[in-house]
Amino acid sequence: MxxxxxxxxxxxxxxxxxxxxxxxxxxxxxxxxxxxxxxxxxxxxxxxxxxxxxxxxxxxxxxxxxxxxxxxxxxxxxxxxxxxxxxxxxxxxxxxxxxxxxxxxxxxxxxxxxxxxxxxxxxxxxxxxxxxxxxxxxxxxxxxxxESWQEKHEILIDGNTTSWVSYPGLFAKGAVDPATSLLLETLSGEKFKRSVLDFCAGQGVISAVLKHRQPDLSIHALDSDALAQAAFEVNVPYVRFFLSDAWRSVPPQNRYSAIISNPPIHQGKAEDQRVLQELIEQSPRWLERRGVLWIVTQRRILMEKRLSSVFKYVSCVAQNNRFWVWKAQN
Missing domain, CATH: 3.40.50.150 (Vaccinia Virus protein VP39)
Known part of the structure; x- marks a missing residue:
């Protein structure tokens, strides 16, 4: 972004x-x-x-x-x-x-x-x-x-082979990246009852898995890349997508029971954590009462202090040698 x-x-x-x-x-x-x-x-x-x-x-x-x-x-x-x-x-x-x-x-x-x-x-x-x-x-x-740039792949969605579309420059290049994989594995036992937001959705892996697990779940997604939107609308056609620079184009009345994200921490070659910080700082405004932020980042990104400055309850719920998954709630 x-x-x-x-x-x-x-x-x-x-x-x-x-x-x-x-x-x-x-x-x-x-x-x-x-x-x-x-x-x-x-x-x-x-x-x-x-x-x-x-x-x-x-x-x-x-x-x-x-x-x-x-x-x-x-x-x-x-x-x-x-x-x-x-x-x-x-x-x-x-x-x-x-x-x-x-x-x-x-x-x-x-x-x-x-x-x-x-x-x-x-x-x-x-x-x-x-x-x-x-x-x-x-x-x-x-x-x-x-159309000449559309890339066609096959990926696994909870063990099921799924046709997938991507475009040059999209994160993970038509695959499920390791951080998102850990996040989705962590969420495998969760049952979401109301609307969920996939923040920085990219080509739609998180939304596709959530829709596969809970077909009736209301999911919204956002990303700032117009080609991410083009791929997403093919990969996950029944999810509402906002082409948005962070929260700026999300309808102000929207509220979510959960916000789920593998946010970018780079802009080109340079590290840039401003999207991550905006996600953390603004999530409470978009969450329902007792709503939860689920977020995966590299382990070198110090998360506990950042999250605790905004949320009352913060915990690392999963990790491996590269990434960790955090759950934050008020």
Whole structure:
């Protein structure tokens, strides 16, 4: 879940200024993957919802004369974004890419062929790099539709093989990750009586397992990634999904008997625990009386003090050598 501007994003905005200025002078520009309102002065395509801004699975059907793309450290997600815009760019349209060195921006100097040429570093400053390239007329191998990126898998849901859909950049890449597996094993004896929220639901593993165990259970789910929503709606079609930056798009009247989460603790390469902290701090406002927060994290993340500052009853109910599961309740 991308968050508000931090020091890294301020540096990137500074380095990207030349590209911003160039885009202001073309007829059909596009900003991609911006992480703050500073990217909203020109037409934008954001896969992730930031605050109350819009997020979309795919760019609009229109020709593009120039694109500024904020680097995604996850190569598969970045490759999807590049091909999505390349399919709409006119010949010799400019592609600008901005990112930090530790995110791997330099490697994209050699990754843009055959759809772009004349690739160069325009500016290298403050551990950031601004690249520029020009669209060729090459179309061979270009995946220019969302459907062409859909990945089909099979996963086990409580021992049953289930068809599963994912997209590049989604956590666990079409599998059940070890932390979620521990959480679901811990919840195997629980019977939820009222509505449950799957917070940071991703492609829908937690919701799918809960629905399999209790078919009549009312489940809501949220995530900030529009492609997570696209996968989720195929994988778990009978669960209501909120495309939401944390709690921001959840109807204010909603209350839950349980909130269940394996929250992200990274934004790209950098560790970022703000989603985790917002989950903990705001959960009591969304829980029914005696409602429970169930959360799994890496064991190196110190949880007891954080949870105890918000909840009256806190306990670690399961753990292994990598992860632990916490239960918190007022």
């Amino acid at each position: 991308p968050r508000d501007l931090d020091e890294r994003e301020l540096r990137i905005l500074h380095v990207a200024q030349e590209a911003f200025d160039a885009l202001k002078h073309v007829e059909r520009p596009l900003l991609v993957n911006g992480r703050s309102s500073a990217w909203e002065e020109l037409p934008a395509w954001n896969r992730w919802k930031v605050g109350l801004s819009s997020a979309h699975r795919w760019p609009q059907e229109t020709d593009l004369d120039a694109v500024l793309l904020r680097l995604l450290p996850e190569k598969a997600a970045m490759n999807l974004a590049i091909q999505a815009v390349a399919a709409r760019m006119t010949k010799r349209a400019e592609l600008w890419i901005v990112g930090t060195n530790d995110e791997g921006v330099k490697s994209w100097l050699k990754r843009l062929s055959p759809w772009f040429d004349d690739v160069e570093t325009v500016l290298f400053k403050r551990h950031c790099r601004l690249l520029r390239a020009f669209r060729t007329s090459e179309e061979l191998g270009l995946k220019g539709s969302l």
